[in-house]
Amino acid sequence: MTTTQVPTPARTAQTPPVKRPKRQREGAAWVFLSPWVLGACLLTLLPMAVSLYLSFTDYDLFNSPNWVGLRNYTQMFTEDPRYWRSVGATLTYVVIAVPLQLGLALVVALALKNMKRGRAFYRSAFYAPSLLGASMSVALVWRALFNEGGTVDNLFGTGGWIFKPGWALVTVALLTVWQFGAPMVIFLAGLQQIPGELYEAAEVDGASGWRQFLSITVPMLSPVIFFNLVLQTIQAFQVFTPAFAVSGGKGGPADSTLFYTLYLYDRGFVASHMGYASAMAWVLLIVIGAVTAVLFRTSRSWVFYASDTEGGVR
Template sequence: MSRATIAPDRRAEVAPAGRTGPRERARLSGDGLAGYLFLSPWIIGIVLLTLGPMVTSLYLSFTDYDLFNAPTWIGLENYQRMFTDARWLRSVQVTAIYVALAVPIKLAAALAVAMLLNSKRAGQGFYRAAFYGPSLIGGSVGVAIVWKMMFSDDSVVDQVLLKFGIDTGGWAGNPDFSLMMLVLLATWQLGAPMVIFLAGLKQVPRELYEAAEVDGAGRARRFWSITLPMISPVLFFNLLLETINAFQVFTSAYVVGGPNGQPAGSTLFYTIYLFDRGFGDYRMGYASAMAWMLLLGVGLVTVFLFRTARGWVFYSGDSGDKR
């Protein structure tokens, strides 16, 4: 008996590849419309609240605009004026020093706390919450006011230091210590990078430490040869985020030093001077140019970090050849 008599010939019901019928096209069109409908709040938000203001500020950076009169086109004059503006140069210097101090100190403290919390101990959940808590309230105005009062003359910190024979006259009013006071405030807010470090430490195989202990490696050797290389992607992630955030510090510095970066301009951060120019002197065109210069500076630092990361960040599956 032939095969044709057993299974009758039936035509394929599936449309040829690459061709769809009217119903299929209508269904795909409806799915696309539904997708755009669900995305519409995000699209509207990014256009009106992000892309729109960015394009507007870019245009205003080439104009003389005082918020009350129509902007006047002046070309690159705002950008040229910055390099002859002593206060702008001072704000760049203060911000650069702050980033160079606050970021490594904060990351080192966050990693140290994460390593302490990585081991199992009683009350571990409480300790994690306690160390993470300041990062939730650290950017508030109230905390900045309390911090300033703690470091003022004859305050708690000043009285403790006097017992050790150290007389600073209050950190908040001393140009030599006021910036360090803000660095310590940033370090106190180590909760977010600590949690990320803790997650990275949990992924390090325990077998590596056991093998190193068998070979006689001490704690320092295990830290430099195992812990740091294994969490290098997490370290790079935290370094990148904290560097970008440090360039944008505003609330705490404004509460401590005011719009003029007191005392003696020691807390005149870039964002504070930008705010003062835009809403204090009503020179919104100049402030817009400053904002774009900040974006350019942060972008260059980010590119530098990515370029240097090739030599010290190791991902799973890397052969070790960093070309």
């Protein structure tokens, strides 16, 4: 007796995957995010909260904080002439160092873009100072170069730039300009994204190299210029190591290199006025935020994005 088997219908679709509950998926995400969250809370948010509290106190690192309200802020703005000299030195440094650094970085990036051989070598060589320039050892070498009897003095007979109030700040600014490698690499990446057809069309129309630079390179590179400008401006306001090394931690001569962060360090860790230093830190944070907001606001008139036909930020 033969048995007839009924064929089983073929599966036309795969079994849908089992979805985990939303709460379970979120729990797994928080497990992986927990190291960053703990680090942000313990190493950033908590110290910021403590610093904000200390800015309203008289604290010397050894005794309990004594609440003084706004006295640190009023003393800072009305009774401390060195504070305003540090503000002036920092603003002068930012105005000198940032444009020179970005200008040199752009010039070198343009040269490397058209280089056929050795581009990788020169790109690495120009980038190296950005890795070394923030170290104390390089800053001390820089001080020796511009010191009396140093290499620069022997070549030009300057008598030592670091002992002249008019040139000591320039010495620190030149060290920053020398570290143009990081913005240069960013500029080079941006230049390589500009379509070559634009330059070919401009050449057909008879545009000169300078005209191509102004009408094609600058507008197409404006987002990268804006990015580097914001980044380097924020870093310039926080400069510390070069000024500390060149001036020996004193901000001299005649407070010409008394940058804001150097004076903050002096008030907090040398004079043990940690409450006053905390107030200075919060003022610096507010100023950097305000300057960054102004840069973003003004970028509407000169930063061009490909998605914006009018050339402004929307």
